[in-house]
Amino acid sequence: MTERGWIEVLPTEVCERLLAREEVGRVAVIVDGHPEVFPVNYRWDGDAVVFRTDEGTKLHASLSWPSVAFEVDDFDRSTHSGWSVLVVGRAEEIPGWKRTPQPQPWATGVKSHIVRIVPTQVTGRRLPLPLVNAVDSLAADGG
Amino acid sequence: MTERGWIEVLPTEVCERLLAREEVGRVAVIVDGHPEVFPVNYRWDGDAVVFRTDEGTKLHASLSWPSVAFEVDDFDRSTHSGWSVLVVGRAEEIPGWKRTPQPQPWATGVKSHIVRIVPTQVTGRRLPLPLVNAVDSLAADGG
Numbered sequence: 625m626t627e628r629g630w631i632e633v634l635p636t637e638v639c640e641r642l643l644a645r646e647e648v649g650r651v652a653v654i655v656d657g658h659p660e661v662f663p664v665n666y667r668w669d670g671d672a673v674v675f676r677t678d679e680g681t682k683l684h685a686s687l688s689w690p691s692v693a694f695e696v697d698d699f700d701r702s703t704h705s706g707w708s709v710l711v712v713g714r715a716e717e718i719p720g721w722k723r724t725p726q727p728q729p730w731a732t733g734v735k736s737h738i739v740r741i742v743p744t745q746v747t748g749r750r751l752p753l754p755l756v757n758a759v760d761s762l763a764a765d766g767g
Numbered sequence: 768m769t770e771r772g773w774i775e776v777l778p779t780e781v782c783e784r785l786l787a788r789e790e791v792g793r794v795a796v797i798v799d800g801h802p803e804v805f806p807v808n809y810r811w812d813g814d815a816v817v818f819r820t821d822e823g824t825k826l827h828a829s830l831s832w833p834s835v836a837f838e839v840d841d842f843d844r845s846t847h848s849g850w851s852v853l854v855v856g857r858a859e860e861i862p863g864w865k866r867t868p869q870p871q872p873w874a875t876g877v878k879s880h881i882v883r884i885v886p887t888q889v890t891g892r893r894l895p896l897p898l899v900n901a902v903d904s905l906a907a908d909g910g
Contacts, residue, residue: 650804654802659834
């Protein structure tokens, strides 16, 4: 039996460390009046989320609205723990290929457009390992 | 060196099997004119995504717009492979606790509101294990 845990709010600096550590996130944009969600390879450049994309819905919708959302998370089914970080901000295209670090997409395609999401809001939440599990782990370790 | 892979479109029945297998997804809603993304524990009831929530932004925004999005995915950093499924549909609150299967939230809270997202669109994409990796794996196995 896995107990349910309390959600904790993450400080901004922890959110930024998590953004810097991951490489797959999800861009949410508004298309035809409803949200859509696209997984992307990205890099956190210290101030903003950077991803590469081809011509298409993701690019057009990102640049058409004042704000988009970007989410990263990691959850563990066995312990019912995890975290998520949400960035809300303005998407802008970066002309040329000058900016580093360059995100490296896993999928093929030219992906010649580089988009940067400059956050107006970075929030994060954590669902820690429930205490009962932590105690069980200690017991299993002979602690 | 990991090669980049070609994206494949998943048939709807595969998307539905993936939806049935997972238990954490992300609801995307429109809040103050921009998208926001919230991880949720959910169940696929065979026809729709079902999740539980408390009073708040997620509930209010879900029910205020004609359509919301729901996304599940799984990616492997070591092989650069993975998949994602996107559901777009209308969110509706289910009165009472009658509906089964009930999603079991990992986080504490009453979460007395049950929301069902009835799909108007289910799409999925897969980034398969690149061929070069598959060949490397065979070689490593002595194949």
